Amino acid sequence: MSLLQVDDRKLDTAQLARLTQQGPVIVTHDGKPLFVAQAAAPEWLEAWAAEESKPGMLQLKEYAELYNIPLDADAYRREFPEDEPFTHPPADEE
Numbered sequence: 001m002s003l004l005q006v007d008d009r010k011l012d013t014a015q016l017a018r019l020t021q022q023g024p025v026i027v028t029h030d031g032k033p034l035f036v037a038q039a040a041a042p043e044w045l046e047a048w049a050a051e052e053s054k055p056g057m058l059q060l061k062e063y064a065e066l067y068n069i070p071l072d073a074d075a076y077r078r079e080f081p082e083d084e085p086f087t088h089p090p091a092d093e094e
Contacts, residue, residue: 003023003024003025003026003036004019004022004023004024004025004026005025005026005027005028005033006019006025006026006027006028007027007028007029007030008027008028008029008034008052009029011027012049013045013046013048013049016037016045016048017042017045019037020037020038020039021039024036024037024038025037043068044067047066047067050066051063051066057086058086059086059087059088059089060073060076060083060086060087061073061087061089063086073087
């Protein structure tokens with residue numbers, strides 16, 4: 001079975017929802033895979049659209065709020081030290 005590949009810049013949430021009804025979809029950026037969508041739930045599509053609409057990198061708190069993820073920042077920093085810079089507000093908000 002071959003998977004359908006779609007560039008993230010040529011894809012909107014409604015189109016992704018339609019495509020996943022036919023099977024898994026590989027979403028790419030410049031030919032590099034970003035993720036595989038098996039089935040796009042409405043909540044996930046809304047969060048993805050919100051994430052895509054924000055310029056730059058999302059801070060951890062914003063990401064957790066988009067996807068309703070409970071967050072213990074200290075535990076997260078211990079488990080994922082490489083993400084530590086994203087666990088603090090941007091410099092202009094401090």
